[in-house]
Amino acid sequence: MTYKPITDQQLRLYMTDLQNHSQRTSAARAGFSERSARRFDADPTPPSQRKIVHGRTVSDPLDGYWQNDLLPLLENDSALQAVTLLRHLQGLHPVAFPDDRIRRTLERRVRQWRALKGPERDIIFRQVPEPGYMAQSDFTHAEELEVTIADLPFPHLLYHFVMVYSRWEHVGVVLGGESFTALAENLQQALWSMGGVPQNHRTDSLSAAFRNLTADQRKDMTRRYDAFVGHYGMDASRNNRGEAHENGAVESQNRHLKTAIKQALILRGSRDFACIEDYRRFVDMLVARRNRQRAAAVQAERAHLKPLPQRRTIDFTEIVVPVSRTGGFLVKSIFYSAPSQLIGQRLRVHLYDDRIEAFLGSSLVVSHPRARGRVDGHRVHVINYHHVIHALRRKPQALWSSIYRDSLFPRTEYAEA
Template sequence: MLETLVPMRRDQVMPAPLTSHQRNLFMTKRRGGSSQEAAAAAAGISVRSARRIECNQLQPRANQPRGRTRPDPLVGVWEEELVPLLQRSPALTPITLLEHLQQQKPDVDWIPLQRTLQRRVREWKALHGPAPEVIFPLSYEPGEIAFCDFTQLKGVEVTIAGQVFPHLLFHYRLAWSGWSYAQVVQGGESFAALSEGLQNALAACGGVPGELRTDRLSAACRNRNGSFSSDITRRYHALCSHYSLAYSRNNLGVAHENGRVESPHGHLKRRIEQALLLRGSSDFESLAEYQAFLAAVIDQYNRPRLIRLEQEQAALRPLPRFRFADYDIEQLTVRRTSTIEVRRVVYSVPPRLIDQRLTVRIFHDRLQLLLGRQIACELERRHGGVERHGRAWSIDLEHLIDALRRKPRALLHCSYQRELFPDERWWQLWQQLRNGGDRDAAARLMVEALYVGCRLAGYEPVLGWLEKAHQRQGLSLAALQQRFRLPPHRPHPPQRIPQHSLQSYDDLLVLSAQTPGGGGGPADAAAAATAGAIPLPLAEPRLTG
């Protein structure tokens, strides 16, 4: 028997309700120019549903928000306890409220409700809490304003010749073009650092903007919560007046008012960190090499902004003929110890300057010593460090080695003995020699070795020879002089002053018999006391005898 085949009918399935995401996606596609069919396909809905969306003929439940599907876990505590606390102190955080519930109701485990409480507090603050501060977008004209600030390179330890190099970065930025300048600053946010960094930045960009905005830098403001004009320091006012710069500062604690440079701080520092990672090392041979590295990073950072910089340069005012003084000044007299003290740091100077009155220009990274109007010496400035006798020391052996060679035993008890040695290896060798026998001989040997390293052969070859000779018990002053072909040091011959005859003192006495009136004088002290004092002439020719 033939059976009639009837096509099978699929089960009638109710379509899933439209979600808000589907409706929003469909309308976004339609606003973008897609056809109704294409937008419906992109949203995963039928064309019929798409027509209902466009005609606003959705089912009644489709436009209603989804109701709660489980009991409220915060019932009994939200309205009764937490809302009054938020009304009294809107700054309370969800974690604080959760810990408060744990203390009030320790029999309930509130930890699983942390996310629920966070959403509830966030919604309450959005509907009933205080309105946050509004940030207005700002735009500036070319050459109108520039921003500057100091920042610290955190998370990266830069070293110079293996030694940690603490420093800051001075960052200057033109608001319109976004062009930036940065340089290394030593010793903190001083006026000398601000003055040098600002003037270098103005010279690098080729002109002066109309206004300079800073935060409350201690180098520019006294920060006494007084009037703005009285808070500005006299030197900062003179610096800005020299360049005809109007100055301004942000309000206390409102960092975003200086945001044109605060936010680029992070961009620039991330570039420096990435460049250090790409370089493979954060150690540099010298400070000049580190500064050249920073200059290359900043040039790369400024490359996309060069066209706008050229446009902004037309609006910048020309630079003055002379720079403003970017240093402090002190008047000091060089001590007999051939040292001077600047800001609690003792520096050695060449002995020829002893007892001279010097003018010291104090930069953030160096000292210039002027005798009259001529620069007599320039020293690297030191900031802090290990203090001995209440002071830090910066001793250059080049200044003192000749004087120390004439007085080698001074090495034994010198106040800055540790600073006379080039590095830790020299110091350890000196400790071994000093504690190993004749201290005077050890001092003469070490001073002579320091002289050879400083003046003739270099410290490293001399130290290597000393360590090997000390290991084989062949270290001596004669061996050192022979190895480096050094003529033996002969001290000045002792001066011999012949003793004159004591009879010459007797010849100075003029007896009373020789005075007018005659008579013989007493011969002994008792008779002299009886007779009285014998008058002597004020000036009498010295008799030989």
């Protein structure tokens, strides 16, 4: 209960009621405690005429220790925590400070010192968003959603694109990690869904996307990203590492988005989906409903967007691979099968986040869901049984010890049989 000073009117009411009522009743009618009533009985001076004395009611437990032992440490490095200072005191004066009884007192003292004498702190300057000027992108982990596909855990990321002015958003389900392919593919889809191009596109430092890359690979990724934004006529910017508030529009929306997905999953009654496409459709419908609530702001922003180019640009990674005598090719240490007629040919493979497409000249000849390597180091095989069934008819015993035997079954029922 907030303390309120007693007024002269309350004291007069108390003195009047005291002629007909008990001390407790008179104090209650006046609105103060019985203890205050005893104090007024001993000294009936009106509150307005009393001299207010501010000071400690108990002795300072840090008297002498604060100035001599603690203050020099704080002035040298203000990052020291109160509990660290307490342990330091206990080491210097074990008899005076045998326990943590003064911890709260020390925390208040340190907090007050930082407010009065501490170093200057950074200030976040809120910006006035301009329609059509900036869009922000970010990847956010989605393990907390606890989504499963066919009753199996589904680790994934969510790519989140947000227009700063209208808060229009686009969300993509990313199967791999942060990469140029995942960024470019989903960013391009977001721009064409929005129907226009903002002047500036901001991301974080993309440190996860550059992890484990050589210097040449980093330069190549930077060059490809610059070419991508140049194709759309956007300016590219990045916030400083560790300064998430510089990408604040999408960072704050990440939290709201995942909360909305959690709530929708609760209403759905299940977090399990039959396939990835069903989960993507679920997310797309949720995002569409959220965007409808921003229709007026989106309409105003679209008037300030630059037009889309005549065509899309490359949003995949391209590599050239040979098809070996084992009936397939290697992409990032993953073996993918191919029709036997392609043995000896060199294919151009387009790597997307969720699939690969292989071309002989300009003809699409192979398409597979994209796989990722296993943590135990064993090679992963992606086999289309149509590519090898003709050979197995002639060599049925080859199936028994084939290194990709378990990968070529069209359904799990075959593997169980």
